[in-house]
Amino acid sequence: MNRKRNIWISVLAALLSGALVYGLFQIQQLQLQRQELVAVVVPKRFIAAGVTLMAGDLAYRYVPKAAYDNGMLLDVATAAGMETIVPLGTQEPILGWKIDRFHLLPGSGESTFQIPRDYVRSISNGIRAGDKVVLYLSGEGEGSGRLFNQAVTVASVKSSGNIEIDNMEDPNLLSLADGDKEKMYASRREANGMIDYINLNLTEGQWLEIDGYCKDGSHKLVIAFSPESLNVADETKEDQP
Template structure:
């Protein structure tokens, strides 16, 4: 009986300690963090529709968690992100000029190209069409292709003279990028794009014998610079 009584007292003590700690956590100040609202694959650019808010106690918050939309939207997932897990800084890549894990950066041969939109800059998303000697022209890939760099004949990056405008994409300043396209420091001679192996082999198949030529058209920034989302605090 004494052993049973001692065990019951110990259990009550543990439960009491748990209850006190639970009350303290519930009364503690809480903060909102960003989490994926659904699974996000590695290499995917994050949009507002893929995000949700989640509240946690202040004591559980860490410096590498992200608390604002501007820190997340438009960035690339370095690793897969699970639904509801905290988004940490090291899991994201801000610089979309680099290829993801399934890609490599290819320079498109000049003799494969029929035309390039003059407004294209590094970091843009382009659509690639193929113009054929026989048959109708068609869009080569359903998805947009990210431009790694555009060069002049002297191997200088085609950009704007102002240093303030040159890094607008890094600062996610869409308005400044729009204005900067009115000026440029050279004509595009070479273009490097991020492609999967299958995409590059498809271009080779269509263009290596000279029967097809590429038309490269400016489409958009690689992901929305800013966006709106519904609060989903839980």
């Protein structure tokens, strides 16, 4: 009896030892896998081009270290407040070149067009470079209607002397000469003055449509400030692992 009991004890001890070794092996494998993964910033949903990213739109996703690209963003705070240059897919690692903060320049497929004064019926007060605006058509004896489904970006606003409206305390041109993009951008955003000319970033098709409606004087543009300009990313580290 004692011999059989000793055999069973030996068998159980061997099984327990094997289970312990296997468990330690699995833990080591998990640790190695975690060490070989990188947390990158991804959008939680599909985001179209020209949208300002908010921290709530972003999350982290682990990708294998071998698949990591140096252009992938690692911090939500880096992407929050930036504007998408191209559409972003759900859970797609965000590459730095796909977003930009200084979006006053025309995007892909766009050019900057100065809208002739006689094409414009009214412009909302307070519109500044970098704002999003909505364009409406107003015709004599015809109902008004929205021209494009999406808002467009204001490249610059100018005075009656065709001089860009600027922040007198911190002129944009001085910031440009110093190569300080942060100050240059802030100057353009904080500019103050009466708007007589407005420059918009438009595709060729959008400009031709505006010109087709307005060049004979039968229609004029109403340029309205868009609430999209107020999108501010005030969250930073949400969903960080």
